[in-house]
Amino acid sequence: MKIGVVGLGTVGYGVxxxxxxxKQRLEKTINQEVTxxxxxxxxxxxxxxxxxxxxxxxxxxxxxxxxxxxxLIGGTTIAKDIILSAINNKKHVVTAxxxxxxxxxxxxxxxxxxxxxxxxxxxxxxxxxxVLVSQKESLIANNTKEIVGILNGTTNFILTLxxxxxxxxxxxxxxADGLGYVEANPALDLDGIDAAHKICILAQNGFHQYIxxxxxxxxxxxxxxxxxxxxxxxxxxxxxxxxxxxxxxDGIGIDVAPTLVNRNELVASVMDSYNVVEIDNDYVNNxxxxxxxxGRYVTASAVVSDIIKTxxxxxxxxxxxxxxxxxxxxxxxxxxxxxxxxxxDYETYYSEKADHIYITHEMELDEITTRLxxxxxxxxxxxx
Numbered sequence: 001m002k003i004g005v006v007g008l009g010t011v012g013y014g015v016x017x018x019x020x021x022x023k024q025r026l027e028k029t030i031n032q033e034v035t036x037x038x039x040x041x042x043x044x045x046x047x048x049x050x051x052x053x054x055x056x057x058x059x060x061x062x063x064x065x066x067x068x069x070x071x072l073i074g075g076t077t078i079a080k081d082i083i084l085s086a087i088n089n090k091k092h093v094v095t096a097x098x099x100x101x102x103x104x105x106x107x108x109x110x111x112x113x114x115x116x117x118x119x120x121x122x123x124x125x126x127x128x129x130x131v132l133v134s135q136k137e138s139l140i141a142n143n144t145k146e147i148v149g150i151l152n153g154t155t156n157f158i159l160t161l162x163x164x165x166x167x168x169x170x171x172x173x174x175x176a177d178g179l180g181y182v183e184a185n186p187a188l189d190l191d192g193i194d195a196a197h198k199i200c201i202l203a204q205n206g207f208h209q210y211i212x213x214x215x216x217x218x219x220x221x222x223x224x225x226x227x228x229x230x231x232x233x234x235x236x237x238x239x240x241x242x243x244x245x246x247x248x249x250d251g252i253g254i255d256v257a258p259t260l261v262n263r264n265e266l267v268a269s270v271m272d273s274y275n276v277v278e279i280d281n282d283y284v285n286n287x288x289x290x291x292x293x294x295g296r297y298v299t300a301s302a303v304v305s306d307i308i309k310t311x312x313x314x315x316x317x318x319x320x321x322x323x324x325x326x327x328x329x330x331x332x333x334x335x336x337x338x339x340x341x342x343x344x345d346y347e348t349y350y351s352e353k354a355d356h357i358y359i360t361h362e363m364e365l366d367e368i369t370t371r372l373x374x375x376x377x378x379x380x381x382x383x384x
Contacts, residue, residue, distance in 0.1 A: 001034050003307060004060030006082055007072030008041030011096060011123070014300030015070060019307070020048055026304075030311040037066055061086045068310050070303060071095040076103055087111045087119070092310040094303055096123035099188075102197040102213045105204065109318035118315050120306035125198045126151065126275045128298040129291040130305075135205045135279070136316050142281035144206035146246040148383075151198040153273035153293040154181045154189040155221050155241045160271045163238065168226050181273065192218035192241060192256035199243035203254050206245065206279065208320050211252060215326035218256040228337060228378060231357050232260050235350060237335075238268045242383060244329055251325025259381040260335050260359075267383075330365040333382035334358075342375060344368065 003019070005012050019026070019036055027034050038060045039047045047053055060066055061082065069086035073079050076099050083100070086093050088111065095101070101108065101124055112119040122132045126149075135144075150156050154176060161172040173190070176182055181189075188194045196218040200211050221241055232239055237260035245254040261268040266288065270276040275293030280286050292298045336344060336358040348359035359382055360368065368379070 001030075001032055001067050001307075001311060002037045002065050003035065003068045003070060004038040004040065004063070004066045005036060005070045005072065006040040006057050006060055007070075007074070008039050008043070008045050008047075009072065010296045011299045011303065012039075012041065012070075012072040013045055014296035015072070015303050015307075016047065016051070018297070018300050018304045022304075026308055030308055032311060034308075037063070057082050061089055061091065066091060068092045068094060068307055070307065071097060072303070074099070076100045080104055080108075083108055083119075084111055087115050087117055090115055090117060092118040094120050094306040094310065096121065096299060096303060098124040098194070098197040098201060102200040105201070105318070106210045106320075106322075112315075113318070116315075118310045120309055120316070121201070122306050123299045123302035125201055126277060126289065127153075127291065127293040127295060128301040129275060129277065129289045129293070130302070131202070131277045131279075131289045132205065134287070134289070135202070139279070139281060139284065139287075142283045144279060144281055146244070146280040147199065147202050147206050147277065148242060148244050148267070149199065149202070149277040150240055150267065150270050150275055151195040151243045151277070151293065152189055152192075152241060153275055154183070155192075155195070156270065156275070157181050157273045159221065159224070159239050159241070162224070162226065163229055163233070166226065169222060169224060187220075190222055191220035192243075195241060195243045195256045199245055199254060199256060202277065203245035203252060204320060207247065207252055207323070209252065209323035210320050211254065211323045211326055216254050216256070217328040219258065221258050223378075224258055224380075227355075228335075228380070231337065231350065231352070231355070232335065235260075235348060235357070235359065236263055237261060237382065238263050239380075240267065240270070242267075242381070246329070248327050248329070249325075251327055252323050253327045253329040255328040257381050259383050261383045265384065331362060332365070333362050333384070334360045334365070334368060335380045335382050336360065336368070336377050338375060338377040342372060342377065344371060
């Protein structure tokens with residue numbers, strides 16, 4: 001097995017390190033030689049001397065000796081060209097590119113099938129957490145009922161800081177950014193886009209339908225305040241950015257939103273940069289996957305596992321129909337804060353100073369907005 005790694009950033013170099021350090025053991029596992037022939041990146045790094053460095057990814061995808069192309073540059077432009085060119089050159093592909101698979105997975109999976117090559121992407125969701133292989137293999141006897149997760153470590157880290165250190169959003173964001181947690185485009189993290197990419201991939205595999213990513217509603221954490229965090233704590237809740245997908249009527253309900261979660265729930269205890277995915281099935285209920293969602297070796301571990309999996313014969317199937325209807329999940333309990341009493345059906349009421357806080361019964365969001373009309377209020381989902 002000869003490998004070309006395209007993208008020599010944090011994760012790419014981690015892949016080189018693991019494949020180099022574990023070479024003999026991995027070769028023994030699959031009973032064949034495992035060799036990195038190329039390392040491709042815009043800036044040269046200190047590679048082992050036997051690896052050829054190149055700036056041109058065409059050197060990798062056009063070399064007939066290369067069996068596996070590993071795409072780790074991210075984005076949806078050049079990365080797409082690299083992956084499709086590699087597939088059309090009959091090379092297996094391993095990627096961590098959640099954005100590309102959420103937007104263009106259908107086209108990529110179709111090309112892989114037509115060329116009879118593997119495409120594996122475990123590292124695209126949850127870093128090193130083996131959730132996708134479980135969906136595609138271990139849970140094949142099950143029908144998925146619901147998927148719920150904390151899928152973005154950056155926002156979870158920020159929310160943890162806000163709660164534990166009594167910081168406002170901007171203060172916590174500054175710390176997270178200084179520690180290297182925030183994407184170059186902060187909106188991917190803060191506005192829920194990254195988590196939406198991941199729940200899209202999970203939902204496609206769970207419900208066996210291709211989902212139009214542009215129909216997924218994502219709301220980020222920018223509007224969470226210390227005030228609402230304090231009230232949530234007093235009421236026994238904690239803020240988490242929750243990604244959710246489930247079958248709804250004639251389609252799939254799927255969205256990402258900041259949500260109050262009861263502090264007694266396991267999901268609420270997931271702090272810092274950790275991720276969690278909870279999958280409810282018809283035969284095996286509520287399986288939970290937990291671990292760090294990002295990091296050099298965490299993500300590289302999943303990439304290397306996928307590289308080794310390309311030695312197997314059986315390929316993952318993605319013969320899914322298009323999902324005709326994608327809806328936001330609007331039926332929920334809701335947290336509402338206002339400066340005066342409101343006409344709303346509630347199960348919990350709390351007041352402090354000039355604030356009036358409600359936890360509603362489960363109801364449709366439209367019902368709340370219609371009833372409250374022009375009232376001034378803050379609203380967030382409540383789980384459970």
